[in-house]
Amino acid sequence: MEQNHRLAYLLERLAAHTATKEELDELTSLVDQDESGISMDAVESWLEVNQPQARPAFDRQHWMQVADQILQSDKLSGDPLAKPATRIHHLHRWGWAAAVVVLFGLGAWFFSQNHPAKPDAVITGNAPLDVDPGKNGAILTLADGSEMVLDSAGNGIITRQNGTTVVLKSDGLQYAPGERSTGEIAYNTISTSKGRQFKVVLPDGSKVWLNAASTLKFPVAFEGKERGVELSGEAYFEVAKNAEQPFKVKVPGKIDIEVLGTAFNVNAYTNEKHSYTTLVAGSVSVSHTSKTAGRIVLKPGDQLQAGDAGMALVQQANVDKAVAWKNGLFNFEGVGLREMMRQLERWYNLEVVYEGNVPDVVFFGEMSRTLKLSDVLSGLERADVHFRLEEGHKLIVMP
Known part of the structure; x- marks a missing residue:
């Protein structure tokens, strides 16, 4: 218990940029040399309450070595005489280890302000290859076939179609219906490539978050007895309630989903064997497009898995896992x-x-x-x- 109090004190000092060199060395040593896991558990508890904020750059390589020590202590120790066919590796400390690196980075940054280092030598060779994470962006295909790259388009009204105004905002695309047109229904398509995700607010106010490599086709105005969209890939839906006009999601060749007003996630990539519909709130019914079996109604926490052999309902599914991508x-x-x-x-x-x-x-x-x-x-x-x-x-x- 005394050690936990000491850790909390050191972390508070670090976050406030008031830690001395000796205190930073002590904190590093506590985590680096901890074999029981007690120190790491205390760090995790502190981090849950005090999420670190972004700070200037620090010596990442040095502190990654500390994170590596944390990870090494988390490996499972099994019977060396009985090696399973499938090996299991736990990553649950990696996220915290990365956060610890950020915290330690605060200390490294603090030191750099008081003890400026000599400028790094310029590297003349090729820098190591790396890839940045994905970001927001998509391509909007209008009813006439023309395309708009939303990554580079500026905020504001980007088009008007059949009485609907399409506005690009910092957090996504919004369709604002005006006077209804008597002409033919116009459809738009939002497509995200690899390395992109995007959010769109549909004409009825429903919100859709698209994961990478996904496509959503929808009308610029919902008219008639239902609100129908088509999805390929993965999306999280928050559907606006309208009992008189049910909302339907069609995944061609896989599943059909019908809702009134609810929140759910659909994972239906073409290169995955199964598709998954996970209900967060409300109620949905799902049917298999190529089977004659009836519809299955989901309750919050249920997940429907669909494949070539049919559908299976999983109750009390891991909802956090299904929607983790939306939460970063x-x-x-x-x-x-x-x-x-x-x-x-x-x-x-x-x-x-x-x-x-x-x-x-x-x-x-x-x-x-x-x-x-x-x-x-x-x-x-x-x-x-x-x-x-x-x-x-x-x-x-x-x-």
């Missing part, structure tokens, strides 16, 4: 290596290639989607999987 996280709970790589491939705009006999590893834990690729790979390499990044965003996965 990768959630790898029970995720195999290849599924994980497909997620990274979409978010970092990669071409993933497997070289040699890559081990079958199952991961558990979370990582921030704001990390550079090199930081993510540093965490994954603790699972004895190795990587080589080549020109053209080509990532080689090796044993």
Whole structure:
């Protein structure tokens, strides 16, 4: 208990930029040499209440070594005589380790203000390859087939269609319906490439967040007896309530979803074996497009898994895992290596290639989607999987 109080004191001093050199050395030593996990648990508890704020750059390499020590203490110790076919690696401390690096970075930055270092030598060789995380951006395809790149378009009204005004804002695209047109219904399509995500507010006020490599097709005005959209990829929906005009999501060749007003996530990438509909709030019913079986009604916390063989309902599913991407996280709970790589491939705009006999590893834990690729790979390499990044965003996965 006394050690926990001492850790809390040192962390408070660090965050306030009042820590002495001796106190910073003590804090580093406590975490670096902790084998029981007590120090790390205390750090985690402190971080949950005091999230670190962004600060100027620091000596990342030095503090990553400290994070590595934290990660090493988290590896599972198993019976050396009984090696399972599927290896399991926990990443749950990696997110905290990264946060600890940021906290320690505050201290490094504090020292740099009081003890300026000599300028770094200029590196004349090629800098190591790395990939930035994805960001907001999409392509809007209008009813006449013309395209608008939303990454570069300025905020404000970008077009008017059939009485609907389309406005680009800092947080996404918004459709504001005006006087209804008597003409033919016009459809727009929002597409995100690899390394992009985007939010759109539909004409009825429903909000849709698109993950990377996803497409949403929708009318510029909802008319008739229902509000219908088509999805490919992954999206999180917050549907505006309208009992007289049900909202329907169609995933061609996979599933049809009908709702009145609710929040749910749909993961239906074409390169994944199954699609997943996870209900956060409200109620939805789902049917399989290629099966004659009836519809399955979901309750909050349910997840429907659909594949070629049919549909299966999972109650009390891991909702946090399903919506982690929307909240800026990768959630790898029970995720195999290849599924994980497909997620990274979409978010970092990669071409993933497997070289040699890559081990079958199952991961558990979370990582921030704001990390550079090199930081993510540093965490994954603790699972004895190795990587080589080549020109053209080509990532080689090796044993």
